[in-house]
Amino acid sequence: MLGLPDHIRAFLFDLDGVLTQTAKVHAAAWKDMFDSFLRAEADRSGEEFVPFDAVEDYDAYVDGRPRQDGTRAFLASRGIRLPEGTPADPPGSRTVQGLSTAKNVTVLRMIQEQGVQPYPGSVEYLHRLRVLGLPRAVVSSSANCRDVLRAAGIDGLFDVVIDGVVAKRENLPGKPAPDTYLAAARALETPPEHAAVFEDALAGVASGRAGGFGTVVGVDRVGQAQALREHGADIVVADLAELIEPDGRSAAKASA
Numbered sequence: 001m002l003g004l005p006d007h008i009r010a011f012l013f014d015l016d017g018v019l020t021q022t023a024k025v026h027a028a029a030w031k032d033m034f035d036s037f038l039r040a041e042a043d044r045s046g047e048e049f050v051p052f053d054a055v056e057d058y059d060a061y062v063d064g065r066p067r068q069d070g071t072r073a074f075l076a077s078r079g080i081r082l083p084e085g086t087p088a089d090p091p092g093s094r095t096v097q098g099l100s101t102a103k104n105v106t107v108l109r110m111i112q113e114q115g116v117q118p119y120p121g122s123v124e125y126l127h128r129l130r131v132l133g134l135p136r137a138v139v140s141s142s143a144n145c146r147d148v149l150r151a152a153g154i155d156g157l158f159d160v161v162i163d164g165v166v167a168k169r170e171n172l173p174g175k176p177a178p179d180t181y182l183a184a185a186r187a188l189e190t191p192p193e194h195a196a197v198f199e200d201a202l203a204g205v206a207s208g209r210a211g212g213f214g215t216v217v218g219v220d221r222v223g224q225a226q227a228l229r230e231h232g233a234d235i236v237v238a239d240l241a242e243l244i245e246p247d248g249r250s251a252a253k254a255s256a
Helices: 023-045 056-062 067-077 096-114 120-132 145-152 164-169 179-187 202-210 225-230 240-244 251-255
Strands: 010-013 136-139 160-162 195-199 215-219 235-237
Touching: 010 120, 010 179, 023 056, 023 067, 023 096, 056 067, 067 096, 120 136, 120 240, 136 179, 145 160, 145 164, 160 164, 160 179, 164 179, 179 195, 179 202, 195 202, 202 215, 202 225, 215 225, 225 235, 235 240
Parallel strands: 010 136, 010 195, 136 160, 195 215, 215 235
Antiparallel strands: none
């Protein structure tokens, strides 16, 4: 029992916060980078230092988005415009690329120091899908997606990986645009209306809804169930284990 409508034949998963416990690592890395930048800006301008909020700012501006898009979105929320720069800019340079690189350096260091833990309920759900022979994909804006999957020990559970590397190579717009999820559905040879999207990010849920997917599952790890519904989630669960109750009932359907 998978807790979803019978017409769903393919399963598309976000990575951070849905499969692995890395969303909080990303939030901490964004805060580290932005607070350093904002403190330097305050010192330079004489204005008050207002730190990055690792919950509200993270959810609203960076969660689920490609790294540079998240940098631009948060800076715009503070009325800050920076030169785009180039990927060769040193980490922390006063450019979109430099700040984005600084964030990536920090998150890679944190992952190396702390390791990567998958969510047990998600692993159980993936194993159920594999036993049933149902196609599975990871859809992540992260260029580090494959490394994280390997570190978590779940890289062998997917048929397709659409990550930041693939998106860049194929010129796919990032979430909240639906293009990366649509690419995964095509790779699995499944029409969107017969595929389910699993997302914890508001931008990701909006992506699934914009793509016309058959079911969008919001995974609420931080107490934002209502916001997930407002952005397009059909079902909201706190953990994917809720979708596979022993008696076959779906708590998720009740929460739709």
